[in-house]
Amino acid sequence: MLKSRRKAVTVAAAACLALLAPAGVSAAQQAPPGAASDEEAIYTVPHTDSGSRTEIHRTGAEVLAVSGDTATVQATRAQAEQLRAKGLRLDERTTVAEALAKRNGATKGSARDFPPGDAQYHNYDEMNAELDGIVKNHPDIAAKSSIGKSFEGRDIPVLKISRNVQQDENEPEVLFDCNQHAREHLTTEMCLHIAKRFTDGYPNDPTVKDAVDHREIWIIPSVNPDGSSYDIETGQYRGWRKNRQDTGTDLNRNWGYKWGCCGGASNDPNAEDYRGPGAFSAPETSALRDFINSRVVGGKQQIKANIDFHTYSELVLWPFGWTQDPVTDGMSQAEHDRFERVGKEMAGTNGYTPEQSSALYVTDGDILDWEWAQHKILAYTFEMYPKDSGGLDGFYPPGNVIDRETARNDKAVDILLREAGA
Structure with a gap:
């Protein structure tokens, strides 16, 4: 989930750079100036309930999914620290840019259409x-x-x-x-x-x-x-x-x-x-x-x-x-x-x-x-x-x-x- 059109461009650019970067160089290192400071990541948050998940949303972070009492959360670094200060444990899994780059792969589909391999979906x-x-x-x-x-x-x-x-x-x-x-x-x-x-x-x-x-x-x-x-x-x-x-x-x-x-x-x-x-x-x-x-x-x-x-x-x-x-x-x-x-x-x-x-x-x-x-x-x-x-x-x-x-x-x-x- 992207916080604005500006960030959509930033994350998309970072995702592309992740595909082009030399081995050992991260997307964050290759990202445009200032992108890393508000880069979002995906976290696993165990032991949550409705109240704590509501608090997660109120920081501006987002609960992507819930399985049992474990939430998958998308947050900026600052939001993650804010949640940790509230006593929640956040385990980072990947950045948003890396997650999108991994799902998309290196090959683009046609403009205004689904990526290769997902042709069964209807635009x-x-x-x-x-x-x-x-x-x-x-x-x-x-x-x-x-x-x-x-x-x-x-x-x-x-x-x-x-x-x-x-x-x-x-x-x-x-x-x-x-x-x-x-x-x-x-x-x-x-x-x-x-x-x-x-x-x-x-x-x-x-x-x-x-x-x-x-x-x-x-x-x-x-x-x-x-x-x-x-x-x-x-x-x-x-x-x-x-x-x-x-x-x-x-x-x-x-x-x-x-x-x-x-x-x-x-x-x-x-x-x-x-x-x-x-x-x-x-x-x-x-x-x-x-x-x-x-x-x-x-x-x-x-x-x-x-x-x-x-x-x-x-x-x-x-x-x-x-x-x-x-x-x-x-x-x-x-x-x-x-x-x-x-x-x-x-x-x-x-x-x-x-x-x-x-x-x-x-x-x-x-x-x-x-x-x-x-x-x-x-x-x-x-x-x-x-x-x-x-x-x-x-x-x-x-x-x-x-x-x-x-x-x-x-x-x-x-x-x-x-x-x-x-």
Whole structure:
């Protein structure tokens, strides 16, 4: 995760220099003047809990993943020392530049495309072509439109799947959205997998047919097309998380409910979890908000359930993120118990760990909390594969795992579709 556009260039340059440097000369030694002083590194931090992980975020460092009580953290040298002063043990694994250089390898891909070896992933144009192909092959049950424009003017496509797709029927609706965070490309593949499964499988799969006949399914494969495109713009991964608005806004900290309330997002424009200057200041989040609001028909929200896909750590998360209390204002015991019951049932099918969102660390301004507080949508975040990689490479699993790791969530998706009608 890169703290600003300036640092993105610095790290990318350092990564390239690491490939060109003579043996025995480090990227830090070859980096541009001043780069080493704020160079970021990846650390392993054992014996953490929700409270300590929240403290890690509040220094400006970032928890990349959690496995058991061990967190993988990205931090500057100064942030690392600040955390050590708080009594945490940080074991350095690698610098960010070295991690990206190792994952990218020496060969670049084509401009605006994935690195060599990861051709199975869909870039923005390929994603749209895939959606167009689905509509062409299944015009009776699939229709493509746009929820709005990104900061750089790209359409944010949405696919609707339903038996009578051109009609707005009185059926429970379910939303699957992916790629709020730019570098989490596996999530786009997850949404495309759902789209293919519920169209190609319609004639012969009774579970798919029942869902398409009795639900309206909405799929948004990339909420953050600018950031996703920027992450692979050079033909190598950049480690980019945010959108491309100024220094970037973390879209999943820009939602309006409890925005900026509780130390669960940063007000520093250079921070990875920068919440933006105001709630819904990012055009991508405001577009998705407007789409969800538009599904209020006759005074009732038609979207009953949602999965917001992220990577990584293999988790099933439910609201709230802004508080560690399971029962609080806006969440009754019965409501919490339903979230927990369904979350555990889904996790039982894919092997993920189920927990309240704040058990990972406190966040505010995220989509789950807003959807539930505003519309009572049964909303979950799935943190996908891998469970733990030890660093940035967890955001970039090889393309040959896509089929396995997307199909891994089929039964969980079916459970949520069922629960939407409850």
